[in-house]
Amino acid sequence: MCPHCRAFITTRDKVCPYCNERVGPRAIDRDESQGGFIGGFIPHARFNTMMIMLINFGLYIATSVYSMKAGRGDAMSLDAQTLVDFGAKWTPYIRLGGQWWRLVTAGFLHGGLLHIAMNSWVLFDLGAQVEEVYGASRMLVIYFISSVGGFYVSSLWAAGPSVGASAALFGLIGAMIAMGIKHRSTLGDHVKSLYIRWAIYGLLFGLLPGIDNAAHIGGLMFGFLVAWVAGLPRSPESPVERVWQVASWLCILITVFCFLKMYLWLSQTA
DSSP: OOTTTOOOOOTTOSBOTTTOOBOOOOHHHHHHTTOEETTTTEEGGGHHHHHHHHHHHHHHHHHHHHHHHTTSOOSSBOOHHHHHHTTOBOHHHHHTSOOTTHHHHGGGOOSBHHHHHHHHHHHHHHHHHHHHHHOHHHHHHHHHHHHHHHHHHHHHHOOSOBOOSHHHHHHHHHHHHHHHHHSOSHHHHHHHHHHHHHHHHHHHHTTSTTOOHHHHHHHHHHHHHHHHHHOSOOOTTSHHHHHHHHHHHHHHHHHHHHHHHHHHHHHHHO
């Protein structure tokens, strides 16, 4: 599909025969042509997805060890105090303590083995799909803003602690819905219908006790909005692509800064 006029073209076309605009390779094709990360062990098509999963599991191991050393829990189910110590969304600390960084760190923490296993299962497939369609830079920005936006909505809705990647996952679902609505075609209609069903199933599942559906709704809305503005990738030399690359690095730097704030806060309170 031509990213300019949305006409169907072949993969061999370098210039769209309908609007005469230059057509670059798909984001996944550009990435795969460079091989992969660590000798091809992690393909570029899901590089961000795999990195996020590794960070999530690394933090889960760290929180499990911390909880067991404190005698408060085990690897199967973490206690609320450990999660708050490591940066869970906790509205009193955010509103009264100015700990806004919790809106970022909460998205990388998980409350139990089943929790992280379920989220990782969904992220492995869904993250790769969004990364293929939108490219690595846009996917990362969508993921970050959806997570932060989801926990912000959650902080307005309830004061209790909340963690998990599901706010960002709903943001990725919202991004696919945006693509299906914005790019009108038979394929777009199928994509829209599929991911709307995903969103409905997820929100219905979120009605169960102990699940933060406010974060899910917030993530879905923010993911849809960011993806609607972002659109699909264009030529790699385009200034717009440079903007999204810079934005993705900014998201990474903000995340690192927030975890540094968490570490300093934890060191002071330990």
